[in-house]
Amino acid sequence: MNEAPLQLAQDxxxxxxxxxxxxxxxxxxxxxxxxxxxxxxxxxxxxxxxxIGSRCLLQTPQGSSLEAEVVGFADEKTxxxxxxxxxxxxxxxxxxxxxxxxxxxxxxxxLGRVIDGRGEPLDDLGTLDIKxxxxxxxxxxxxxxxxxxxxxxxxxxxxxxxxxxxGCGQRLGLFAGSGVGKSVLLGxxxxxxxxxxxxxGLIGERGREVKSFIEESLGAEGLARSVVVxxxxxxxxxxxxxxxxxxxxxxxxxxxxGKQVLLLMDxxxxxxxxxxxxxxxxxxxxxxxxxxxxxxxxxxxxVERTGPAGPGQGSITAFYTxxxxxxxxxxxxxxxxxxxxxxxxxxxxxxxxxxxxxxxxIEASISRVMPDILTTDEIQLSQLFKRYYAKYHExxxxxxxxxxxxxxxxxxxxxxxxxxxxxxxxxxxxHESARMEDSLNELAAIYKQNESGDGVCPIxxxxx
Numbered sequence: 481m482n483e484a485p486l487q488l489a490q491d492x493x494x495x496x497x498x499x500x501x502x503x504x505x506x507x508x509x510x511x512x513x514x515x516x517x518x519x520x521x522x523x524x525x526x527x528x529x530x531x532i533g534s535r536c537l538l539q540t541p542q543g544s545s546l547e548a549e550v551v552g553f554a555d556e557k558t559x560x561x562x563x564x565x566x567x568x569x570x571x572x573x574x575x576x577x578x579x580x581x582x583x584x585x586x587x588x589x590x591l592g593r594v595i596d597g598r599g600e601p602l603d604d605l606g607t608l609d610i611k612x613x614x615x616x617x618x619x620x621x622x623x624x625x626x627x628x629x630x631x632x633x634x635x636x637x638x639x640x641x642x643x644x645x646x647g648c649g650q651r652l653g654l655f656a657g658s659g660v661g662k663s664v665l666l667g668x669x670x671x672x673x674x675x676x677x678x679x680x681g682l683i684g685e686r687g688r689e690v691k692s693f694i695e696e697s698l699g700a701e702g703l704a705r706s707v708v709v710x711x712x713x714x715x716x717x718x719x720x721x722x723x724x725x726x727x728x729x730x731x732x733x734x735x736x737x738g739k740q741v742l743l744l745m746d747x748x749x750x751x752x753x754x755x756x757x758x759x760x761x762x763x764x765x766x767x768x769x770x771x772x773x774x775x776x777x778x779x780x781x782x783v784e785r786t787g788p789a790g791p792g793q794g795s796i797t798a799f800y801t802x803x804x805x806x807x808x809x810x811x812x813x814x815x816x817x818x819x820x821x822x823x824x825x826x827x828x829x830x831x832x833x834x835x836x837x838x839x840x841x842i843e844a845s846i847s848r849v850m851p852d853i854l855t856t857d858e859i860q861l862s863q864l865f866k867r868y869y870a871k872y873h874e875x876x877x878x879x880x881x882x883x884x885x886x887x888x889x890x891x892x893x894x895x896x897x898x899x900x901x902x903x904x905x906x907x908x909x910x911h912e913s914a915r916m917e918d919s920l921n922e923l924a925a926i927y928k929q930n931e932s933g934d935g936v937c938p939i940x941x942x943x944x
Contacts, residue, residue: 636672
């Protein structure tokens, strides 16, 4: 057998590999450059070559150093953004790549702690017990290697358990405007959900709301089995971006240990806005409402990191809050989120103004995995509830002004009879837990005969 062609191919491969290693050698990567321009949050440097996502040190005239991340390049220019405030920078200072892509601390010792986007503690509980590091951006899981969603997840909220049932590994959006009870609902799910570990990402919130959520909504019970990553609105857009990615990396770590993880991220909109700031700063063209194309790519990449892993492994069930500006459900981020998530829960301002909490708009909400995790009878009960609930509200104006005559529409008559039990079912106190089994049993009880033997409403057969 002639081995000459094979040897030639091997020699050529070795030469290419050596050339690549020389090009990306530590000496080459660490060549010091100079800062030439600072506009807004974008730093422009020349004389360095470093990959996207790697870190650089900027030496200030005061003798301190700032850490920055490479976010783009053009010709001989490299664009960076400071992890923190760029205060103290001056023209011509040294920019030295340190040749590392961001990794973040993970481990069991983080449970019960509140940390920032770099893994530094924000609480007063001492140093962190760090055992391992995970990359800030992980490789995606092969979609064919993922398990199917087949098990129910008890979130402790009756309306969600019975009518918008969540599966282990599902990704849902919580769509809400300001002041409609979003944080309270997240706190309820944190305390009541039957999950092994809970990771909470508070991204771009007001600093006051961070402490309020931890002390009031989360509480000591919820915090004990949670990790909170908090990056308030006054932090740089890069920090806000990293905070969301860090929370996801933590969830991935616990999932890799075979645990059922609940990831609550507040909010996906702030993540998108941070990427919009970065994209526009480095010259990306704006599209819908000023969002550059990279925003929608980043959204998909972040969400696809969650979900179930392979058979017999853990899963990440994720809730992402989406802020709808002016309660506009056609906001571009809200519209993109609906397309990439496995369902959405809409909070209604009208319900909140009536003191109806949680203010879940059952008619506008949907869980796309319900048919896979509920029995046929349970699905029929949920569909019947929504049918009667929608029937009543379609005719509420006629009923309120007395224009509707009883007996004109038998289905509407039934809806009127069970309106009070339906509203009672949808309401729940913030400290009240509703288990999955109880939620389904109470849903069935709405349709049972009353004490006098009168049929409230029939449960449809499978063919109806």
